[in-house]
Amino acid sequence: MIRIGRQSPALSTWAVRSNRSRRLWLLATIVLLAGLCATSVAVGTRQVVWSDVLSALGGRVESIEEAAVAVRIPRTLLALLAGAALGLAGAVMQGVTRNPLADPGILGVNMGASLAVVIGVAWFDIASAYAYIGVAIFGAGSAAVFVYVIGSLGRGGPTPLKLALAGAATSVAFSSLVIAVVLPRGDIAGGIRSWQVGGVGGATFDRLWPVLPFLLMGFAVSLFSARKLNSLALGDELAAGLGERVALARGTAAFGAVLLCGATTAVCGPIAFVGLVVPHLCRLLAGVDHRWLLPFSALGGACLLMAADVVGRIVVRPSELDVGIVTALVGAPFFIWIVRRQRVREL
Template identity: 80%
Template sequence: MKLALRQGQFPRDRAGRSNRSRRAWLAAALALLAALCLLSVAVGTRQVGWVDIVSALRGQVATIEQAAVAVRIPRTLLAVLAGSALGLAGAVMQGVTRNPLADPGILGVNLGASLAVVVGVAWFGVTSADAYIWTAIVGAALSAVFVYVIGSLGRGGATPLKLALAGVATSVAFASFVTAVILPRTDIAGGIQSWRVGGVGGATFDATLEAAPFLAAGLLLSLSSARRLNSLALGDEMAAGLGERVALARATAALGAVLLCGATTAVCGPIGFVGLVVPHLCRQLVGVDHRWLLPFSTIGGACLLVAADVVGRIAARPSELEVGVVTAFIGAPFFIWMVRHQRSRQL
C-alpha cells in the first residue's frame, strides 16, 4: 500500500472498482463515441443515408447529400477534439485545485482567453489562426493565475468556494470588458458575437490542424500528470513527504490545461460546463484514480460535445443551436445541484 501511494496510484477503488470493470467501461465509452460520430455525420437539416456517408468518406461530393456529409466531417472532428480537450482540462483543474467546482468556464479561464482574442483582434489586428491560438493561450494563463491569486487571499487559502466565487466574478468582469471592446467596432462585432457563443459550425480541416499541435502538447502534459495528481490528492504535505515537488507538479498539470483551454477557445469560442460535468460523471464510473479518470474524461468530453452538437441541429430545425448553448442548458442545473448537495467539498 505504501509503495502504491509512493507511485501515486490507488490499488483498488473504495467502491470496489477493478481494472477489469474500468476496461469494460472504457470499451463502452469508445463504442459510444464511434456511434455518436456516425450520427453526427448523418443528422442535420438534410438527412443522408449510409451510402452517401460512405461515398463522402471516400472523397466523393457528386450529390447534395454527399456534400453535406463532407461539411459535417471536419465539424465532427473538431467537436471530438474540443470536447476531449475541455473534459480533460476540467479533470486536471479539479485535481490541481482539489476543487470539485473547477471548470475552465467557472474559473474564468475561457473568458480570459476570449478577452485576449477580442483585444488582439480589435486593437492589434490579429488575423491569423496561429496568432489567435497564442493570444488565447496567454489570456487563459493570465486569467488562471489571477483567479488563483484572488481565491488564495485571506484566511484558509484557496478554498473551493473562494475559487468558484473569484472565477465567477472574474468571468463577469471579463465578459463586460469584451462587450466594451467590441461595441465601438461595428466592423468586427458580428463575427465576434457569433464566436463568443461557442460552437463547431463552419469548422475546417485547416483551422483544426492549426490547433492540433497545441492540443497534442496539452494532452501529453495533462495525461502525464496523472501520477502527480494522485499524489496531490493526498494533500500537499503528504505529497511532499512522498518525494513529490508540489509546485512543479501543479505548474506542469496547469500548463497542460491552459494549452487545452486556450487552443479550444481560439477555434470554437468559449464553451462552458463540459469540464465540470464530465469529470464528475466519469468519477462515478472509474473512481478517483487519475490514471483512469483523465483518459475517461477525455473520451467523455468528446461524447458530450458531439452529442450536444447533434442535439443542437435537431432542436431548432431548420436553423441550429450552437453547442455552447446546449452545454449551458445541461451544465447550469448540474452546477446548481453541485453547490446544493456537494457543499463545495474538496476532492
C-alpha cells in the same frame, strides 16, 4: 493480520474486479463515441442516407448530400477534439485545485482567453490562426493565475468556494470588458458575438491543422500529470513527504489544462460546463485514480460535446442551435446540484 509489504487476497480480488469494471466501461465509452461520430456525420439539416455517407468518406462530393456529409466530417472531428480537451482540462483543474467546482468556464479561464482574442482582433488586427491560438493561450494562462491569486487572499488560502467565487466574478468582469471592446467596432461585432456563443459549426480542416499541435501537447502534458495529481490529492504536505515537488507538479498539470482551454477557445469560442459535468460523471465509472479518470474524462467530454452538437442540429430544424447554448442548458442545473449536494471544500 496483514503484513506490511504484502497484499491481502481480498484487496487483490477487489483490485482485479475494479480494473475489469473500468476496462468494460472504457470500452463502452469508446463504442458510444464511435456511434456518436457516425450520428454526427449522418444527421443534420439535410437528410442523407448511408450510401451518401460512405461516398463522402471516400472523397466523392458529386451530389448535394455528399457535399453536406463532407462538411460534417471536420465538424465532427472538431467536436471530438474540443470536447476531449475541455473534459480533460476540467478533470485536471479539479485535481490541481482539489475543487469540485473547478471548470475552465467557472474559473474564468475560457473568458480570459476570449478577452485576449477580442483585444487582439480589435486593437492589434491579428488575423492568422497561430496568432489567435497564441493570444488565447496567453489569456487563458493569465486568467488562471489571476483567479488563483485572488482566491488565495485572506484566511484559509485558496479554498474551493473562494476560487469558484473569484472565477465567477472574473468571468463576469471579463465578459463586460469584451462588450466594451467590441461596441465601438461595428465591423467585427457580428463575428465576435457569434464566436462568443461557442460552437463547432463552420469547421474546416484548414482551421483544424494549426490548433492540432497545441491540443496534442496539452493532451500529453495533462495525461503525463496523472500520477502527480494522485499525489496532490493526498495533500501538499504528504505529497512533499513522498518526494513530490508540489509546486512543479501543480504548475505542470495547470500548464497542460491552460494549453487545452486556450487552444479550444481560439477555434471554438468559450464553451462552458463541459469540464464541470464530465469529470463528476466519470468518477462514478473510473473512481478517483487520475490514471483512469483523465482518459475517461477526455472520452466523456468528446461524447458530451458531440451529443450536444447533434441535439443542436435537430431541435430547431431547419436552423441550428450552437453547442455552447446546449452545454449551458445541461451544465447550469448540474452546477446548482453540485453546490447543493456538496459542502464545496475539497475533493
